[in-house]
Amino acid sequence: MHKIREWFTAMKMERLYSKQQLLVHYFNTVPFGHNCFGIHTAANYYFNKKPAELEVQEMATLIGLLKGTSLYDPERNPSRCIVRRNLVLNNMCREGFLSLDQLHTASNTELVLASQKEQQPQIAPFFMQYISGKVDEIIAAINDKKKVHINPYTDGLRIYTTIDSRVQQHAENALKMHLDSLQKQFDAEWNQARWNQNKETLLQLLKMKKYSAYKKVIFALNNDSAFTPEIELLLEGMKTDLTRLHAGFTCIKNTGEVLAWVGGRDFRYAQYDHVKSTRQVGSVFKPIVYVTAVDQGVNICNYFKNDHRSYSDFDDWEPRNASNNYQGEYTMKGALTYSLNVISVQVLFRAGLLDVLNVANQMGITTNIPQVPSISLGTPDISLYEMVNAYTCFANEGKRVHTKYLKRIFSKDGVLLYLERSKSNKELFTKNVAAIMTNMLESAVNRGTARSLRSNYQLKGAIAGKTGTTQNQSDGWFIGYTPKFSAGAWVGAENPGIHFESISEGAGSKTALPIWANFALNLQNDPDCAHLLEGVFSPPTAKSLRCLNQSLYLERK
Incomplete structure (x- = not known):
């Protein structure tokens, strides 16, 4: 049904616009990564040029990005970007847009990006992304009540939030420092041997992610003879993406x-x-x-048996402790201190399942x-x-x-x-x-x-x-x-x-x-x-x- 709707939309647009107009509209709106929408913004960001000033290898770099802005990001993945760029150049040569000499020159040209100006980083960008919707709602209500037309994005509003810039910086530093260290540990664990042991998992994940090139990669994984340098590079990029913490x-x-x-x-x-x-x-x-x-009023003085038991009313469900230890008896404080699953279930039944759900909602879980x-x-x-x-x-x-x-x-x-x-x-x-x-x-x-x-x-x-x-x-x-x-x-x-x-x-x-x-x-x-x-x-x-x-x-x- 979705494809049928797409087909009808395409037919309608082709009646209204020429292919040239559609292509121009596409290039003026499509994302190129790094919050760049449209060819003008992308050409300026990556090469500090206008589109008409781009050299052929720079044009091919931008076109290559459309296949996957993260996967072929020239700043983060330059080698992968060059492989993709050269594929575009080869296609241009095959279609007669480049001579063999031009292809050779462009393919061997070093990837050179414009040195990005040092920009003042935005404070708490994820938070700002979230509250922009709140601000929109507030301004819309003001516009409706006062019959005015305030634009929250262009009218120079001064917005004061609760974010403390020092606390925010400490939080960002703590997260980045630990995640960088943890990622190295994770990458070492998810080495080629681990992937070889989890080939079926990899195939399932590639299908779920729906990468634009996942069909090629899956075919190659099932047919060793289909592997090419491009497929190998694509697969490594997908693995890196999947194992990013x-x-x-x-x-x-x-x-x-x-x-x-x-x-x-x-x-x-x-x-x-x-x-x-x-x-x-x-x-x-x-x-x-x-x-x-x-x-x-459940008595916090009471002891609960640390039993491995089955619950017949729930399809013989058998909760287990992470440690597989089922000895002794614990108070509620002891069971929570050591995170004993089997006692948490007993406490839930003492409290009442519906009551727990109601309390969770009252505490702010919607x-x-x-x-x-x-x-x-x-x-x-x-x-x-x-x-x-x-x-x-x-x-x-x-x-x-x-x-x-x-x-x-x-x-x-x-x-x-x-x-x-x-x-x-x-x-x-x-x-x-x-x-x-x-x-x-x-x-x-x-x-x-x-x-x-x-x-x-x-x-x-x-x-x-x-x-x-x-x-x-x-x-x-x-x-x-x-x-x-x-x-x-x-x-x-x-x-x-x-x-x-x-x-x-x-x-x-x-x-x-x-x-x-x-x-x-x-x-x-x-x-x-x-x-x-x-x-x-x-x-x-x-x-x-x-x-x-x-x-x-x-x-x-």
């Missing part, structure tokens, strides 16, 4: 202001925002299960969550932004704080057009319930799955948080908070089928937690930001503390 990080002040928002490694090359995108959350969802149970008990292990796909928002409820002593992005918008003449109004916070849990949860999550940092914050990174002060690792180590998470802010990190490849082989390398404590840790160290070493790590958490009541301070584990009687 991505990450997201955001920091929200406990009063609601977004201080930092890093949607990926480099906005210039990939604009997909990993703060707002959804991925399987793993164990970072467990605190939502636990707080529901605590709020409903993504639809399936009504299945496996959510207690973190099977839902939820965004990093939503999860960090949810954790702010613990940091804010049980209150749901409304997230703030914008402060004020002025016209170019200084007229106030918009002022963010404070909204009242909604109490979801009592102070003591929130304090109990913080005590449990401090234990995860001090002695549990996030203990490397203390042992490896030597971070001091009040910190609570939880790691998360999904099936096959496809996603790594860490969300942590202090008395002043909540922040979270996610790391993973674009496709969950590409992941670290072992949990010792791919756990959230190894992939995501270091970003949070380095961010906190950056704040600690900055006199203007160190105050964000100050303060203490409010303690639970004496009665609650007696239960929380008892042994986390008992030997099975």
